[in-house]
Amino acid sequence: MRTPQVEGTKGSLKWIQTLINEYPEVINQQLAINNIEWLSPLVDDEYAEYRDAAFLDILGLSHLQSTLKGFWPKNGPQWDALRRSGNKYFLVEAKANIPEISSSCAAKNPKSVAMIERAISDTKMSFGVTHGNGWLDGFYQYANRLAHLYFFRNICGVDAELVFVYFCDDPTHISTSINEWELALSDQKTLMGLSKCDHTSELFISCQELQQN
Numbered sequence: 001m002r003t004p005q006v007e008g009t010k011g012s013l014k015w016i017q018t019l020i021n022e023y024p025e026v027i028n029q030q031l032a033i034n035n036i037e038w039l040s041p042l043v044d045d046e047y048a049e050y051r052d053a054a055f056l057d058i059l060g061l062s063h064l065q066s067t068l069k070g071f072w073p074k075n076g077p078q079w080d081a082l083r084r085s086g087n088k089y090f091l092v093e094a095k096a097n098i099p100e101i102s103s104s105c106a107a108k109n110p111k112s113v114a115m116i117e118r119a120i121s122d123t124k125m126s127f128g129v130t131h132g133n134g135w136l137d138g139f140y141q142y143a144n145r146l147a148h149l150y151f152f153r154n155i156c157g158v159d160a161e162l163v164f165v166y167f168c169d170d171p172t173h174i175s176t177s178i179n180e181w182e183l184a185l186s187d188q189k190t191l192m193g194l195s196k197c198d199h200t201s202e203l204f205i206s207c208q209e210l211q212q213n
Helices: 011-022 024-031 052-059 062-071 110-126 140-155 178-192 207-212
Strands: 037-040 081-085 088-095 159-168 200-206
Touching (some): 011 088, 024 159, 052 062, 052 081, 062 140, 088 140, 110 140, 140 178, 159 178, 200 207
Parallel strands (some): 159 200
Antiparallel strands (some): 037 081, 081 088
């Protein structure tokens, strides 16, 4: 599904659009990778965000559609940003304040719930998680992003990286310092039982610095 977005005026919607369209060098430098083709959210594409088959299409991975359908039900993660660098793929999730990291699974269909629970269980095993809470109720969005990283790397053999962008000192909504982010994210991982998150990156980007550029 392709979902056009309004031009953001506050919070993570505003800042991810600003970052990708006006200052991509900021995130490119933090990831230390050149030759990157940003695919979303682009101003010339109505700032559209993508999910399900559409996000595979825009990444050039349409051949994985049937595999994804067997892994995760319809209405999977809607990605804040997507990009490609050769045969490496980047899935980006952006947050601008701590309340945004809280979420719970809203699926009701028993088949969908069973599919999600199976995928989350396999993902936890791949990350060496033997205990922990919040994967379905509490930090579900973080969990389902990790599940899609697992899908790419472990099931499909695709070189994928999951990038979490945390905007700091947002003057448009709830201002969150880098220290507050680090404490909240440390607590999140502890509660989820995560001791390592291979092939993930956490980027802390100052909204004030973006405004000054």
